[in-house]
Amino acid sequence: MSKKMIGDMMRQAQKLQAEMQRVQEEAKKKTVEATAGGGMVSVTASGAGELVAIKIEKDVVNPDDVDMLQDLILAACNEALRRASQVVNEDMSKLTMGMNIPGLGGMFGR
Numbered sequence: 252m253s254k255k256m257i258g259d260m261m262r263q264a265q266k267l268q269a270e271m272q273r274v275q276e277e278a279k280k281k282t283v284e285a286t287a288g289g290g291m292v293s294v295t296a297s298g299a300g301e302l303v304a305i306k307i308e309k310d311v312v313n314p315d316d317v318d319m320l321q322d323l324i325l326a327a328c329n330e331a332l333r334r335a336s337q338v339v340n341e342d343m344s345k346l347t348m349g350m351n352i353p354g355l356g357g358m359f360g361r
Contacts, residue, residue, distance in 0.1 A: 270346050278339045285330035292323040296331035298339050 278298030286293045291311035295304040305327075311320055 267346065271343065274342045274346060275339070278342060281335075281338055283331060283334040283338060285327050285334055287323040287327040287330070292320075292327045294324070294327040294331040296328075296335040298335050300332060300335060302328060302331065 281298040282295050282303060283298075284293060284295045288311055291308045293304075293306040294302060297303050305324065307320070307324070311323065313320070
């Protein structure tokens, strides 16, 4: 492998790293929402994988059925985090699809 090819690969890898950092920073600003129980529980998560809001309708709060409320919250949280991860993976895969770096093309899904 020539020095030029190695230099080109290094520049491409550095560019990819900078772009990945940029996408990760942008992802922190993105949010997704998921609901459970027909919208009775709503959870918002950021692309950074953090829950940023939970909304629970009063009608679903029943002291005699706490288990159901817990299940709805858990389902909405898991779905919101899954969607947030999916958004980040889609953004990352857009970066790596155009790069000709062996092994990275499918690294982030698709």
